Structure formats: C-alpha cells, structure tokens
Amino acid sequence: MSAIEAELDQDWVENTDKAVDPEQFLTFIMNDEEYGVDILIVKEIKIWESATSIPRSPAHVRGVINLRGTIVPIIDLRQCFGMPAIEYGPLTVILVLQVSSEKGDREIGIVVDEVSDVHTLEAGQLSPNPEIGSGSKIQCIRGLVSVGEKMVILLDMDELLTQDDFSGISEVKEALLGATNDSNT
Amino acid sequence: MSIDLSQFHQVFFEESFEGLDTMESGLLELDIADIDDEIINTIFRAAHSIKGGSATFGFNVVAEFTHVIETLLDEVRAGTRSINQEEVDLFLQSVDCLRDLLQGLQNKEEVDEAQASELRTQFEIILGSESVDAVDQKTSSETNTGWLIKFKPESHILRTGNEPLRMFWQLEALGKVRITSITDEMPSFAGMNVELCYFSWEIEVTGDNISKESITEVFEWIEDEAEIVLTSLGNDSIEQDSPKSEAIDTEASKQETLKAAVPKIETQAPIKEDKKAKPAARNAKEFGSIRVDIDKIDTMINMVGELVITQSMLGQIGEEFTFDKLGKLQEGLQDLERNVAILHESVMRIRMLxxxxxxxxxxxxxxxxxxxxxxxxxxxxxxxxxxxxxxxxxxxxxxxxxxxxxxxxxxxxxxxxxxxxxxxxxxxxxxxxxxxxxxxxxxxxxxxxxxxxxxxxxxxxxxxxxxxxxxxxxxxxxxxxxxxxxxxxxxxxxxxxxxxxxxxxxxxxxxxxxxxxxxxxxxxxxxxxxxxxLTLAILDGQLVRVGKEIYIFPLVSIVESLSADANQVNKVVGANDVLKLRDEFIPIIPLYETFGIEPDSRHLKDSLIVVVESEKMKVGLMVDELLAQQQVVIKSLESNYQSVGGISGATILGDGTISLILDIPGVVKLAEKYLNYAGVAA
Missing domain, CATH: 3.30.565.10 (Histidine kinase-like ATPase, C-terminal domain)
Known part of the structure; x- marks a missing residue:
C-alpha cells in the first residue's frame, strides 16, 4: 500500500468517524430557556391544535390528538417543569416524539413555546448532567451543552416520557431549577 | 451447508399443531369395532410428518416419542393389530403430551420429558407384549461385533428421493461394510422402468460397538417403504435361540417400568392442575400468526387496484379543476367512499376465522x-x-x-x-x-x-x-x-x-x-x-355531550335514557341521589362531577339520565345531551399513553376530533373514588 493510499484510507476512517459520531439535536424554547432533544426521535412538528382532554388526568397531560389515525397524548412541558402556564399562541408547537421503552415505541407529543434551532453536538461538548442535593443524578437530563453564548439542556426523552404517568417529570422539576441556576452563574 | 434452520421453526410448529389437531379429531372419530383405514392413514400421516419435521430440526424428544406412536399406528394400519379403547386414550394422551412438548420448545422453555417417557414406556409395553417386531423398539444398546441387514426397498423408493447408496455410505461410517446385491427380481431389459429400483441387498456391517439404533437411524426415513430385517452377527445365537427369554425380558421391563411409574403417579395430579392453569398463557402465544384464505387477499388486492384508479382519476380532476367538472368530482368521491368501505370490510375479514x-x-x-x-x-x-x-x-x-x-x-x-x-x-x-x-x-x-x-x-x-x-x-x-x-x-x-x-x-x-x-x-x-x-374493533356507540366534551357509551350497556322528573328523584342523606324507576332504585352519577369537567347544567331537570348496566347493578349517568348513534372504530389509548380509569378507548369522529369511549364499570369506580359514592343505595 502506497503512502498516499494509506493517507486516503486514514482520511476515510476519519470521515466515517465524523459521519457516525456527531449527533444533531433540535432545540426549543420554554420560559426563555433553551432545551434540546435528539433530532432523530422527532417525528413531526405541528402547530398547536386543541386536544381532547382526558378526565382525571394529571395537569400536565393536555389530552389526546388525532395524528392521522393514531391517538397521541400531549404533554405540556411547561407544566411538567413547574413553569407558569401561558396562553398558547401562533408560535406554540407540538413536537411529536417517538420514544422507546420496554413496552415498545410510543408516540408522544410535547407542547413547547417555540422551536428554535438545530445544532450539531461535537465530541466532548456535552458536560455531564448536574447533581442535585443528594448527589444522585437526574435520569432525564443527558447533560448540558454550550452553543455559543447559550446553554442548552439536553433532555433524555426516553427516560422522561416512558414511565407510567410520566413520573420522571416531577423528579426533574426541582432539579431543573437547580440546573438553570447553575447555567446562569 | 449451513442453513439456519431456526427460520423454519415457526412454520414447523404451526404445522405440527395442525397435525396434532388432525390426529386428535381422527382419534375421536375412530370407531374401534370397525377401523376405517382412511382415518388411520390420516392419523399416521400427521404423526409421520411431525416425526420427520422434529428430527430435521433436532427436537429429538419429540421425534423419538412420535416414532413409538407411529410404530404402533403402523401396525394398526397394516392390520396386524387391533386397537382398543385404552390404546385410543393413550394416543389421545400422547397428543396432549406432544402438544405440551412442542409448546415448550416453541417458547424455548425447559421441556418436561417425564410425561413423554412415561407414555413412551406404556407404548413400548403394548408393542413389546404382543408383537415380536417390537424387538426393533427395544432400546437395546447391547454391543456386538456386527449386524446382518436385509434391505429390500419398495420399487418406487427412488421416486421419493431416497438414494440407497447414501445409506450405504452412512453405514460405512459405522464400520466395515460388505454388501451383496440380490438381483432376483430384475426383469428383462425390455421390461425395465428406469425410475424403479429392482435391487435388494444383504449388508454385513462389522465393527465394534455398533448399536442397533445407529443402524435403524440410517434407514429411519424409509422404513415404511422398505423391508428391513436386522440380525445380530455376534451373539445372534442367543437371541434367536431363546425367544422366550425375550418375552421374560419384556415382562421384567414391564415390572420395572411399573416401579418407575409409582413415584410418577403421585406427581400426576399436580401436572393436571398445571394444565388447567396453563391454557390462558398458551392461547396468548399460540395465535402469533394467522392463516388467511387466498380469496380474501385477492379481494383486497382488487380493491386496492380500484382505489388506485379512483385516486388517479380524482388527481386528474383536481389538477385542472373547473366548476363544470363538479359532477365528476362528486362521482369520483362516491367511488372512493365505496371502495374504502369495501376495503375496510375485507381487511376486517382477514381477522375473521x-x-x-x-x-x-x-x-x-x-x-x-x-x-x-x-x-x-x-x-x-x-x-x-x-x-x-x-x-x-x-x-x-x-x-x-x-x-x-x-x-x-x-x-x-x-x-x-x-x-x-x-x-x-x-x-x-x-x-x-x-x-x-x-x-x-x-x-x-x-x-x-x-x-x-x-x-x-x-x-x-x-x-x-x-x-x-x-x-x-x-x-x-x-x-x-x-x-x-x-x-x-x-x-x-x-x-x-x-x-x-x-x-x-x-x-x-x-x-x-x-x-x-x-x-x-x-x-x-x-x-x-x-x-x-362480530369484532372488537368496531362498537355501536351512543354519543353524548357533557359540557364541551363528547363521550361515547357502548350501546349494549344502555338500558334506557330518560329525562327525570323531580318527584322521581330521592335525596339520600350522605349519598348520591337515587332515581326511582318503576320498581327499582337507581343511583345517579353525575358524569361531570366524576370526570371533573364543566357541564351545561348541574340540575337534574335540565339534564338527561342514561341508565346503564354496570357489573352488578344499574346506574344512571347524568349527561347534558344525547347525540347521534353511530358505529365507531375503537383505538387504544394504551399504545401511546396508559390505561385511563373509566375510559376503555378512543375513537375518531367524522370531523377528525377524538372522542373517548366510556368503560361503565370504570366510571362507577371513579365515581366511588371522587364522589364518596357508597355503592348501591337500594
């Protein structure tokens, strides 16, 4: 093998590495904070439409909508994270996510204030997720990423949305407050 | 030659279960006094293919067990043995046993061989006690210096794809082989048919430790199509001289098996209990796939074809639409509607068995x-x-x-x-x-x-x-x-x-x-x-409105709907209102309160009461308005969300919105929870 070939080979290896490694995530705004989810689980971005409410369901469950014949539950992420509720406006969108759990894949919609951007996650950019009082880590936060000036909180939707009754959510409430404080300092 | 056989397992299991069903119904039809050859043949064929399949896939427990059954069946088929009721029962038991074995294998569980071996011994006793041929089945593993095999295949052996030469090769692997061809039955050259086999052979296999099983295994696939006589070369004198001792042997072995069976009898009862508990789990797994008539699929494919034509027609109209084409458009939409309805029906039919x-x-x-x-x-x-x-x-x-x-x-x-x-x-x-x-x-x-x-x-x-x-x-x-x-x-x-x-x-x-x-x-x-x-996927529903929400009552659960007069309703202290309907007292549950939603009216006089049958009683559910009755397609809430109390599913209405279907017993439970509602008042 000639030197050039070897070099090409090397290049190729590096390129494929790059092609596999970088992960893209979609960011959205809530309460002026930016959050991100893995772009591959986002099935659809929809304008807010009213949902059929489910009796006696937790406050953060807005109801269910008809997504081309499939019944998809809608979660208000603001309510989940203990943020003040707002009027839904023209920018309010539903992100339909496909999350996987032991029971199989599920489609779940989350309501967010507005969709922001798509970023590529470079290697090493992800700082580990913050610790709360007891030192235990919150499962639903994958970590924090700084994009330029901003700080993006990368969420692990599989963890957050697949537990029955979305119990992962209450745990994240206070933790997130801590996390946002961290990012402000 | 490394084909992954496991990909065929599912088909094998399905076919085997079918085969077992065939065997079972055949055995039940069987009239002991007058045995119908056709039935015996059917049972035999089913057993034979299960045996063949299981041997191919290496399920030896099943293969060995079926083999014994098959041998007995074969004797019945050949008319050398009559069959009695106990034997039919034994066959039926073995069908059950085989089903369990296969089920176990299919679910990749540990299979319980005890029952199989017990039944097998019973078969062997039957075979051994009356028939000399049963020597074949005796699990003798005595070793000797060799065997003389007389092998006379039926003339059509080659047509079934069996090549004697291959068997000789296999025998060669066991030991030294000397083969004598017997050509007595060879016709004249002119009378010869190229596809038939006229030879028979005498084969001497000599070597150490050749078990009878290893030889019968070689001929396993064609033993029904050939005459095979095995004679031991080493100690044949003993075996042939003393057929009586043979009989004593079986007698002794019978006793042994009886002894062996004693502790098993004790365990039999729990086994049966187990069986009763099993079927639920069993059924759940059994119907993993579904066999569909080809004509059902054809109808569907035809309809899809029609649908594509209609779609392209509509597409054409839509591309250059002018108002004079309105009639055509409506016509096209009607076609579409009809096609979709038929397609819907035929898809439903697929699930129908x-x-x-x-x-x-x-x-x-x-x-x-x-x-x-x-x-x-x-x-x-x-x-x-x-x-x-x-x-x-x-x-x-x-x-x-x-x-x-x-x-x-x-x-x-x-x-x-x-x-x-x-x-x-x-x-x-x-x-x-x-x-x-x-x-x-x-x-x-x-x-x-x-x-x-x-x-x-x-x-x-x-x-x-x-x-x-x-x-x-x-x-x-x-x-x-x-x-x-x-x-x-x-x-x-x-x-x-x-x-x-x-x-x-x-x-x-x-x-x-x-x-x-x-x-x-x-x-x-x-x-x-x-x-x-007819189906669980569609339900006759009664649409009702409470405030802004529309819910669906399953029509079967509705007894009647009425608007109540004040004098029909009694207040009960510390509990909910009770409606006196003819001779019954029916507790009233306001749906708005149960579900925590805002109604048009909180007063009975402005509301309607739908009397429904719950698990053990009637209740009256208070709603604002009755809307249409229609058939609704049930969609699961659980697939993407979770089960919700009082709600059995959801459906999509004509305008695309979702409406929830009520689960009446669930609603009553919810009411008990949220209204301090204390059960039947009457």
Missing amino acids: PISFTLSRFPRMVRDMSRQLDKKIELVLKGENTELDKTVMEKIGDPLVHLLRNSLDHGIELPELRRKAGKPETGTINLEAFHQGGNVVIEISDDGAGLNKEKIRAKAIENGVISENEALTQDQINDLIFQPGFSTAEVVTDVSGRGVGMDVVRRNIQSLGGTVSVKSEPGVGSTFTITLP
Missing part, C-alpha cells in the same frame, strides 16, 4: 368428561364455519368451556335417571353458532334436567341475593345463576360447582361487549345463549 378453531377442541373434552362422569353424552356442533374476530375467538374459549362443563355436569342426567324420565340414555348437547344482525350468536343447549327453580330460589334467599317473599319470574330466577358465589351443585365436583363459575362467564362475555342469557325448562333442558359482537 371460522369458529371451528375454538369448537374443535370440545368433542375431545366432552368425550373425556362424559367418561369421567359415567354419562352418555353426544355433542352436536353446528355452524362451525361461522366467522368471528380472532380476538373475540381467543377470549370466548374459556367461557364456552365453562358453560359446556356446566351442561355436562349439571345438565345431563345419569343414564338411569334419563331412562326413568323416559328420555334416551344418551344425552345431547347442541352447540350452534350463527350470525344474527351484526352479532354472532352461540347457543349451547342440552336435553337434561333443566335448572332447578326451587333450589336456585332457596340458594338465592340463603345467600341474601333476594328476599324471601320476592316474586320473580322464571327467567329472573334463571338469571340468578349468573350472580357471584352461586352454585347449586350439591357436591362440589372436579368438573364444576365451585361457585365461581357463572358470574365469571358473564363478566368475561360482557368484557367482550356481549351478553349471555339462559332459558330453561325443568325436565326438558336448558339453553344458554351468548351474543357477541
């Missing part, structure tokens, strides 16, 4: 049980081709079993009693399935004693279900047997009478959206009628 899938196991059950109870019972099945949704079918099996057991145990009397009552000794149970409107009706009727009105009444009073001087019609009394904890059987038998039965039957059938009722006449018999919806 003939009810015989469930009914086919009943003749066996009736046969076994009537023997157990010393009764003479004939089961007549009608309308086995009635089609029913796969899901409904899976769930209706157990209730049907229960009803049938009930008729067997309580319904049909013992032969003497029947004779005294002037009825034929053999009782008849009719099981009939048919379509009626959008429903499937299953009727189980017996010509037995009928329900004992007095006994039921007495029992009901004893249990406090009714009061002593309550006047009930015949039908109302009969209906009492569906109450929890109700059994009038004087003795609790193995078959029925634990009193958990009929209410469970009713609950199961209700959970399928069906109903069950009973008609009975003393001395003439009883008839149980089950009405089931």
